[in-house]
Amino acid sequence: MSRRLAALILFVSPAVTVAAPVEPIIPCGGQVYVFGGSTILGDGVRAPGSTDFPARMGTSFERVCGGEVTFTNSAGESGRLVDEVAAIAERVARSPRSVAFVHFPFTDLEAGASVDTMLQAYRTLMTACAASGSTCIVGGQQPVNALTEEVTDRQLELERRASAAFGSNYLPLYRYFRSESSVRRLMVPLDSGDGRYIDDFGHDLLYKLYRQRLIELTSSRHRR
Amino acid sequence: MSRLTNPNASVSNVSDDRSHAARVPSFALLEPFDVAREKTIAGWLRIAFFSSILFNHTVPIPYEFVDERMWVVWAQMLRDFGAVGFFLIAGVSLKGKVLARGHVKLPSNLLKLTIAAAVLAAFDMLYTVAKGGELGSVHRSFYFALYETNLWFFIAYAFAGPLLLSLTRRDTFWTGVCCLLFIMFPGDTRLISPWILQTISLGFVCMAIGVELHGRQANPWLMLAVAAVAFVVRVSLDDYGVPVYHAIDVVLRIVYGVACFLLFKALADALCRRSMRPPGWANYLFVPYLIQVPIVIVVTVIATALFNGSLQVKMPPIFFSFPGWLAFVLTIFGIAMLASFIVAWFLRRFEIRV
Numbered sequence: 358m359s360r361r362l363a364a365l366i367l368f369v370s371p372a373v374t375v376a377a378p379v380e381p382i383i384p385c386g387g388q389v390y391v392f393g394g395s396t397i398l399g400d401g402v403r404a405p406g407s408t409d410f411p412a413r414m415g416t417s418f419e420r421v422c423g424g425e426v427t428f429t430n431s432a433g434e435s436g437r438l439v440d441e442v443a444a445i446a447e448r449v450a451r452s453p454r455s456v457a458f459v460h461f462p463f464t465d466l467e468a469g470a471s472v473d474t475m476l477q478a479y480r481t482l483m484t485a486c487a488a489s490g491s492t493c494i495v496g497g498q499q500p501v502n503a504l505t506e507e508v509t510d511r512q513l514e515l516e517r518r519a520s521a522a523f524g525s526n527y528l529p530l531y532r533y534f535r536s537e538s539s540v541r542r543l544m545v546p547l548d549s550g551d552g553r554y555i556d557d558f559g560h561d562l563l564y565k566l567y568r569q570r571l572i573e574l575t576s577s578r579h580r581r
Numbered sequence: 582m583s584r585l586t587n588p589n590a591s592v593s594n595v596s597d598d599r600s601h602a603a604r605v606p607s608f609a610l611l612e613p614f615d616v617a618r619e620k621t622i623a624g625w626l627r628i629a630f631f632s633s634i635l636f637n638h639t640v641p642i643p644y645e646f647v648d649e650r651m652w653v654v655w656a657q658m659l660r661d662f663g664a665v666g667f668f669l670i671a672g673v674s675l676k677g678k679v680l681a682r683g684h685v686k687l688p689s690n691l692l693k694l695t696i697a698a699a700v701l702a703a704f705d706m707l708y709t710v711a712k713g714g715e716l717g718s719v720h721r722s723f724y725f726a727l728y729e730t731n732l733w734f735f736i737a738y739a740f741a742g743p744l745l746l747s748l749t750r751r752d753t754f755w756t757g758v759c760c761l762l763f764i765m766f767p768g769d770t771r772l773i774s775p776w777i778l779q780t781i782s783l784g785f786v787c788m789a790i791g792v793e794l795h796g797r798q799a800n801p802w803l804m805l806a807v808a809a810v811a812f813v814v815r816v817s818l819d820d821y822g823v824p825v826y827h828a829i830d831v832v833l834r835i836v837y838g839v840a841c842f843l844l845f846k847a848l849a850d851a852l853c854r855r856s857m858r859p860p861g862w863a864n865y866l867f868v869p870y871l872i873q874v875p876i877v878i879v880v881t882v883i884a885t886a887l888f889n890g891s892l893q894v895k896m897p898p899i900f901f902s903f904p905g906w907l908a909f910v911l912t913i914f915g916i917a918m919l920a921s922f923i924v925a926w927f928l929r930r931f932e933i934r935v
Contacts, residue, residue, distance in 0.1 A: 417896065536821075545824075546822060562645060565645045573901075
């Protein structure tokens with residue numbers, strides 16, 4: 358009997374130890390921004406406005422923080438970070454201890470922006486975030502089927518260099534979205550059908566990745 | 582329940598299986614199987630198909646764990662015999678009933694299906710209110726009941742069954758071919774409800790195969806090889822579990838489902854021969870199957886409270902590691918399966934017939 362009990366304890370104990378959930382430590386009481394282009398507007402989702410990633414993020418903050426947080430989506434007309442970086446930086450700088458998710462996954466490089474230009478834009482954002490004590494997460498690139506090999510190479514280079522330069526404040530997304538069969542394709546389960554915009558599952562993945570990175574950042578600050 | 586008399590056309594199809602079996606040469610792909618044992622072994626098959634579909638509903642593919650998600654994709658494709666098996670066993674039982682009594686009962690009673698849809702829709706509305714959400718339109722809840730639960734399998738069964746019984750063997754073959762083409766090359770137009778039509782078509786094809794498999798068996802090693810080949814081909818043609826070539830995937834899925842069905846049939850028969858008969862409540866699993874989605878939702882709430890150690894939980898736990906996530910979803914799978922078996926046992930114990 359005791360041998361069986363010991364076996365049961367051995368069987369159950371690893372599951373219990375690994376199963377300990379992470380307490381969601383989300384900063385409440387401030388301003389939360391989601392900046393971006395068409396993805397922020399929910400392009401690709403089957404039920405617009407209810408399942409896109411900013412809506413999921415908004416619901417998450419609402420549940421955790423109640424009415425203590427102001428949530429704002431901001432999608433610019435051009436959909437390019439280089440056109441809007443000054444306005445975004447100014448807005449973040451004016452909102453102390455805010456949270457900002459910046460999601461421009463392919464439009465800049467598609468329009469011909471260089472990797473150095475993008476890194477400079479990220480640097481401007483990070484400086485504004487540091488000045489206002491805000492938590493900023495800049496999202497990485499996403500595969501688009503129609504992009505040329507040269508543009509894809511720039512996307513991958515940007516991911517490498519930005520990860521090295523900005524650490525946890527940069528969220529490399531490319532490998533999460535690339536196809537099993539081809540590095541340069543958006544994977545079918547996350548594709549809304551045009552090889553460009555992501556579907557409901559893709560928005561769910563974005564939400565989980567941004568949320569996870571936010572918790573990692575705020576948890577590490579909390580521990581310190 | 583509506584009572585469908587067996588049309589003459591069907592009667593002419595129903596030859597004596599034993600005499601037919603005697604004519605089948607021993608080297609044939611399918612060999613005769615004692616029809617009296619079909620009903621006995623069906624319980625084990627129902628448990629297998631029920632568990633397979635429950636696994637699909639409780640263990641999603643975690644795209645956020647980029648290095649481990651492939652394991653879950655493979656596991657999901659390995660267990661992907663439940664829907665085909667559900668209709669195969671429906672076809673086998675249909676043939677058994679036709680042979681036994683000359684008439685069959687199908688869940689074609691529109692009133693019962695409507696009541697089931699209303700109950701599922703009511704659950705959706707209550708759950709939305711309980712979690713503090715805004716109550717949407719009744720239409721949305723009915724959409725949930727029809728398309729996001731297992732109810733549509735019963736709707737497909739209710740339509741495909743009578744159609745199958747009304748056709749001759751020759752007509753069944755050609756209708757089956759048309760249905761197969763329809764599910765291989767689905768149109769984009771939203772004609773009434775393409776999902777339901779596709780499920781009815783899949784149901785018809787699989788039930789027609791199931792009718793042919795009644796009183797027959799295959800070499801389990803051969804079926805294991807067929808299932809393994811179909812699995813490997815599917816895995817190599819997909820993109821993280823989603824088919825790239827839909828038409829090929831549908832055919833492979835049916836081949837895989839049939840091979841697994843015949844493999845499980847041999848295993849179930851071997852178990853029964855060793856005096857391990859399936860539990861009687863397995864025949865009542867269709868009820869927890871019908872309410873599987875509500876069961877999973879309730880169990881997820883319970884598992885969330887268990888993992889957080891508190892009833893005051895607003896969100897499911899967030900896991901940074903794959904093992905933690907896996908433990909959580911397998912807990913939901915385990916509790917949901919146990920709860921389903923208890924429901925079936927309860928119905929059997931008190932002889933409640935739905």
